[in-house]
Amino acid sequence: MQNISKEDYLSAIYKYRETDGTIKANRIADKLSISNAAVTDMLKKLANDGFVDYKRYKGIRLTKNGEEYAKNMVRRHRIWEVFLHQIVGMPWDKVHEEAHNLEHGASDELINKMEEMLDFPEFDPHGDPIPDKNGLLPKQRHTIPLSLAAKGEAVEVVRVNDFDNSFLKYLSGIGIKLNKKLTIKNVLGFDKSMIISIDNKEVNISSTIAANVFVHRKN
Ligand SMILES: [Zn+2]
CATH class of the missing domain: 2.30.30.90 (Ferrous iron transport protein A (FeoA))
Incomplete structure (x- = not known):
């Protein structure tokens, strides 16, 4: 079984939460293809570390810290995706896995340099918005x-x-x-x-x- 990190949980919550900012534990389990028990364990840890508000049977919500952390992971992931797609020439169905392996290791400095080199892309190869250095998102498009x-x-x-x-x-x-x-x-x-x-x-x-x-x- 693959190893799912704290970062993966936070990114999944950020990405798949409802418009009111909450997500149910079973939905996280579903999205990460893991058991509900594993999710519950991790949520307790994340709550202890101050990244999520977690009360059993209630929707899970990112704290301010959790939000910042998740946004940064998503930013790293999507900048890597743009890099792999535009510079390396990988098709959009291949970039996700590669970006996933790369997003954890790179320094913020490298990510910022890549972003500059790519001319500050606002969206990744799948059309998902990329938070900028300050966590700001591009203007939302009506779709x-x-x-x-x-x-x-x-x-x-x-x-x-x-x-x-x-x-x-x-x-x-x-x-x-x-x-x-x-x-x-x-x-x-x-x-x-x-x-x-x-x-x-x-x-x-x-x-x-x-x-x-x-x-x-x-x-
Ligand atoms: Zn993407």
């Missing part, structure tokens, strides 16, 4: 899941969920990438799958795929 777009709409891809590499690979295979413009040709009533047009070619995608691609409305 909807592609699954909510209607027939006839023109949209632009802004972000994709990055939890599954085969999903990302599939997307590249059909021509979906960031900033790509799509037109919804049809939404099929019986299973909500969609026929979309990418580069003048029509592709049929399932509602699950459409729910994990986030777009900006163009018209």
Whole structure:
């Protein structure tokens, strides 16, 4: 079994919490593919160290310290992803694992230098926002899941969920990438799958795929 660090927990809480800032322990277990008992143990430790507010059966919340810590980890991770994607030329379905191995070791100085060299990217290769040195996030973009777009709409891809590499690979295979413009040709009533047009070619995608691609409305 892989070793899951304190940093991984904090990043997962930061990334997957609800809009009210809380997350349930079982959801963390689910996201990190570990047992509820392991999560409970770690949450106690993190609460002792002042990183989370944890009360059994209640939503978990990052403290101010925890928030800062998690943001910094996410920042490191996403800057590595940009580096691996743009400079090393790795596809977006490969950068997550590599970045994960690299994010712990690098000094803040190296991360800051890389950020500068990359010309202060605001988003990672999956469209996730990168906190700057002071923890500030780029302006939020208004997006909807592609699954909510209607027939006839023109949209632009802004972000994709990055939890599954085969999903990302599939997307590249059909021509979906960031900033790509799509037109919804049809939404099929019986299973909500969609026929979309990418580069003048029509592709049929399932509602699950459409729910994990986030777009900006163009018209
Ligand atoms: Zn990413």
